[in-house]
Amino acid sequence: MPSDLIVIGGDLNTDISRVNSLHVQPLFDLCNRQCMQFCANSDISTVDYSYVNDFSAARSLIDHFLVSENVYDGIRRYGVRHDGDNLSDHCPILLELSIDVQYSAITETRPPNRKPSWHRAKSTNLLRYREILRAKLHALAIPVDALACNEFECGVHSEVLRNYYSEIMNAIISSAERAIPKQRKRALAGWSEYVSPYKEKAMFWHRIWSDSGRARHGWLHSLMLSTKREYKRVSRWVVRNQDKLMACRMSDSLSTNKSRDLWSEIKRIKE
Numbered sequence: 001m002p003s004d005l006i007v008i009g010g011d012l013n014t015d016i017s018r019v020n021s022l023h024v025q026p027l028f029d030l031c032n033r034q035c036m037q038f039c040a041n042s043d044i045s046t047v048d049y050s051y052v053n054d055f056s057a058a059r060s061l062i063d064h065f066l067v068s069e070n071v072y073d074g075i076r077r078y079g080v081r082h083d084g085d086n087l088s089d090h091c092p093i094l095l096e097l098s099i100d101v102q103y104s105a106i107t108e109t110r111p112p113n114r115k116p117s118w119h120r121a122k123s124t125n126l127l128r129y130r131e132i133l134r135a136k137l138h139a140l141a142i143p144v145d146a147l148a149c150n151e152f153e154c155g156v157h158s159e160v161l162r163n164y165y166s167e168i169m170n171a172i173i174s175s176a177e178r179a180i181p182k183q184r185k186r187a188l189a190g191w192s193e194y195v196s197p198y199k200e201k202a203m204f205w206h207r208i209w210s211d212s213g214r215a216r217h218g219w220l221h222s223l224m225l226s227t228k229r230e231y232k233r234v235s236r237w238v239v240r241n242q243d244k245l246m247a248c249r250m251s252d253s254l255s256t257n258k259s260r261d262l263w264s265e266i267k268r269i270k271e
């Protein structure tokens with residue numbers, strides 16, 4: 001379909017500059033057949049590499065965006081981020097397009113509603129909650145007949161009562177959403193204690209190495225790599241040992257008598 005705008009992105013495991021690779025020609029053939037282009041071939045591209053082998057430190061550009069020709073003309077930016085806190089051996093690629101679209105269904109993606117954290121609510125939060133809720137409840141029409149009806153599972157009034165119930169519940173939930181602080185997303189157990197120092201060190205040396213021209217050899221390069229390796233190693237260890245680390249956090253809560261923390265740890269284990 002010549003009018004369709006096609007964007008394909010991903011790890012294609014092929015560095016198109018390696019012309020002797022067995023994968024390159026078939027991929028080019030596919031692109032020709034489908035009238036697709038590699039964004040990496042655009043003059044605008046500033047992508048140097050997208051993958052660094054953790055052990056050999058060899059770099060390659062194996063992550064790509066392929067776009068149809070009508071999209072290719074709209075490329076405004078094609079870059080890559082080499083961030084010090086990136087735990088992956090792949091680097092994120094950014095593609096910015098300016099293209100005419102006749103139709104675009106904008107669906108707002110709302111972050112999932114987090115539960116209200118009642119124990120963190122201050123008296124001002126509670127006051128506001130009461131005010132909002134009072135106004136909302138006030139606006140509801142009271143189904144007097146249905147409330148006065150004595151018939152069990154009444155065919156006339158059950159539906160009215162169910163609606164009334166959900167209106168009250170919605171009023172409560174939406175008032176809390178507006179007035180009560182949300183539950184914080186809990187970090188992994190042990191992350192700040194064990195990983196953060198390594199992360200900071202890795203990011204520090206990454207920044208120094210990056211600022212001084214990203215040399216591919218030398219002591220700065222090795223130091224950047226070794227601190228990154230340590231950071232990854234510790235972060236993997238923390239992810240793998242969540243059970244033990246949560247148990248530690250629980251015993252800490254017990255010994256310092258933070259009962260609220262203890263119960264939230266237990267809840268986390270049950271989930």
Ligand SMILES: [Zn+2]
Nearest residue numbers: 149154156157
């Ligand atoms: Zn009735």
